[in-house]
Amino acid sequence: MKIALLGYGKMGKTIEEIALNRDHEIVLKIEEDIDTYEIDKMEIDVAIDFSVPKAAFKNITTCFKNNIPVVCGTTGWLDDYEKAVEICKKEDSAFIYASNFSVGVNLFFELNKKLAKMMNGMDDYAVEIEEIHHTQKQDAPSGTAISLAQQIVTENVKKNSWQLDHAAADEIPIKAKRIEDVPGTHTVSYKSKIDSIEIMHTANSRQGFALGAVIAAEWLKDKKGIFTMQDVLSSQF
Numbered sequence: 538m539k540i541a542l543l544g545y546g547k548m549g550k551t552i553e554e555i556a557l558n559r560d561h562e563i564v565l566k567i568e569e570d571i572d573t574y575e576i577d578k579m580e581i582d583v584a585i586d587f588s589v590p591k592a593a594f595k596n597i598t599t600c601f602k603n604n605i606p607v608v609c610g611t612t613g614w615l616d617d618y619e620k621a622v623e624i625c626k627k628e629d630s631a632f633i634y635a636s637n638f639s640v641g642v643n644l645f646f647e648l649n650k651k652l653a654k655m656m657n658g659m660d661d662y663a664v665e666i667e668e669i670h671h672t673q674k675q676d677a678p679s680g681t682a683i684s685l686a687q688q689i690v691t692e693n694v695k696k697n698s699w700q701l702d703h704a705a706a707d708e709i710p711i712k713a714k715r716i717e718d719v720p721g722t723h724t725v726s727y728k729s730k731i732d733s734i735e736i737m738h739t740a741n742s743r744q745g746f747a748l749g750a751v752i753a754a755e756w757l758k759d760k761k762g763i764f765t766m767q768d769v770l771s772s773q774f
């Protein structure tokens with residue numbers, strides 16, 4: 538498979554290593570404005586975007602306009618997600634966005650949904666999310682923490698949204714910590730005077746995110762439409 542890497546930082550480099558080990562070819566590495574590169578003249582099977590929040594929307598939609606399917610892991614640009622989906626549909630292209638491509642985190646998401654369903658109505662417990670990432674991270678809270686919060690909101694009748702730090706009664710507080718070299722740790726806790734319940738996912742490296750993104754790209758290559766990591770994993774496991 539011929540892969541274009543949109544973003545060649547920590548994740549782009551880890552994805553390259555995994556893609557080469559799985560016999561794919563990296564035909565393009567983009568590190569600046571996508572218009573600088575002549576992607577319309579290139580043969581690309583799939584693009585994988587792990588860039589920066591301000592570049593993701595343009596990168597993704599430029600690929601759709603050139604009939605290139607896109608796997609996107611960049612976080613912090615989701616105000617434009619629906620617009621990207623519309624453009625993908627109009628161009629009859631293919632798209633997967635996931636706040637987290639690791640298989641472990643996607644299992645953790647399922648656990649989070651189950652626990653949220655069980656805790657709905659347990660009013661003595663206060664729910665909170667904490668995420669810890671490396672100090673270079675541009676966005677806060679993390680995309681994964683937002684996904685966890687959205688999953689809880691779907692299950693909990695008393696919570697309508699999330700808020701960084703100080704939350705109102707109908708909001709889930711998210712604490713974002715930045716500590717050097719941490720790849721990504723997420724904790725969901727329910728605390729009462731009597732006891733606490735916590736679930737936690739700790740990434741030990743970036744390998745899990747990168748492997749998940751390459752698996753998603755292999756899955757997406759010849760498809761059309763809008764998909765999620767759940768679609769990918771339910772067809773694999």
Ligand SMILES: NC(=O)C1=CN([C@@H]2O[C@H](COP(=O)(O)OP(=O)(O)OC[C@H]3O[C@@H](n4cnc5c(N)ncnc54)[C@H](OP(=O)(O)O)[C@@H]3O)[C@@H](O)[C@H]2O)C=CC1
Nearest residue numbers: 544545546547548568569588592610611612636637638746
């Ligand atoms: N969904 C998931 O599973 C995961 C998502 N992420 C997300 O992926 C993104 C990238 O993370 P990470 O690799 O750690 O970040 P890095 O900062 O290491 O890499 C981002 C790269 O994008 C480059 N870049 C800047 N402008 C553009 C542009 N216009 N087009 C393409 N690339 C550009 C940067 O170049 P320069 O440094 O020169 O500006 C940099 O090399 C983040 O949003 C992060 O939250 C990370 C891990 C997992």
Ligand SMILES: O=C(O)C1=N[C@H](C(=O)O)C[C@H](O)C1
Nearest residue numbers: 612636674679680681720721
């Ligand atoms: O920036 C990162 O590094 C990560 N970003 C993603 C997020 O915002 O959730 C996923 C992972 O936690 C690493």
